[in-house]
Amino acid sequence: MWISREIWLRVSLLSRRERKTHLCKFLARGAQDRYAKPNGVGLLAWICTVIALTTAVPQYATAQESTPDWLTPELVGTGLTLPSIPEVFRAVAKESNPRWRQFYRTARPPRGSGDRQHSAFGLGVQLCEALLAAEARDSQQLRNTMQDIRDSFTFLGLADRLDARQPAIFAFAEDQNWGALRLEFDALALEVAEALGRQSDADLAFLLKQGIWMRCLEICAEVSVISGKPTGIGDAEIYGSIVSAINELPAETARQPVFKDLKAETERLRRRWAESQDTLPASIEATREKVTNLIDRILQPPHEKG
């Protein structure tokens, strides 16, 4: 009986597409096994699994498709669905009042790796780092981060985009006009993602956005570890939106290792937060660890990857 329950729980965490894939594979494998060595227990387990795969209510689908039926036909996908990073930081600040400076990323991204995907993700991380400096109201840190940002822009062939906005960024930092600075970075990230999308680099645009989000989640997780409250990291819906976005990528893109890694880790976090109520400290720590490791893996220079 416990086997059936275990199967049910596992299956309920799968998306509809994953359930179909597993069902097909399982039917094929089961047929082969039964021809090879027929036995009663094996047949019973096989039947139980098939029933579970075909009837379990998927939690993933419930979380992702919870839009009320009457609103679903009118739904339009926009950039407004996920909150902006300053919005997340604002909520975190009100909840935990963190000392932002202690969360600066000490490891600087390696330069000139020759990998555009790696650089796009790294640029996202750096843009979030600049937003962190803005939260900390730290002009010097912002200037330091801008050096790394410029390197990435140059590598991606987008230096002109930064040239147009850099004077305003420095002027706002000089004037301590942090609200305007955050808006400028929001606009810059949007503009760069659109520019990459226009030049058929939709994968880079996606990685740029994920770099920003993953670094944001890492910062929020670090704040949460200190405060003991899961602020900004405990919303399964956020992870679900990221996974949905990966699912919408072209199949060829989604098969690449970096996207598979992103999807797998984000999906694990979504499941953890969708289920976890009693294990908050463990979940907070696990989130920090997983996100940090993911960022480090993606930012690792290609020649160092195994």
Next chain:
Amino acid sequence: MNLRLPLTSLRCASMVTLSGCVLLSAFAQAEDAIESVSLEAVRVLAGDGFERRDTRWRGQIPTGEARTHKVFLYKQNEYCFLLADAGRLEGVKFAIYNSKGELIDAGTFHRADRTLRGLHLRPPTSGVYYIRIVNDDNATASVALTYCFR
């Protein structure tokens, strides 16, 4: 719980107006105008606490149709949604619903010329909400949506 909070200050109202100008200028595709009004809005808003998202949605809604936007809001924040309507149509309405599809609040005019509607919200819980824009007018509506937060 009374979710309809009054806009508390003239500065907030000026933020709404200026951000609305950014939205309205979007219709003209005059990027320079958007940029200059945006920067002006930022200058005026400095120190106010409300910040505008740079992301905005622009679209056309045919007569009798609706468009719904899924948004994720934090209970710690305060939001002001802005809907600009180039045609100043009486029949264009917008409202916010919770994740169960229950009405939370409806937008109201913020400008006498009917070009801009606003909706002020302090979410009771963090999570998913839906912004629904309906066009009950006889003409196709050209609208733009964004929001500010603090």
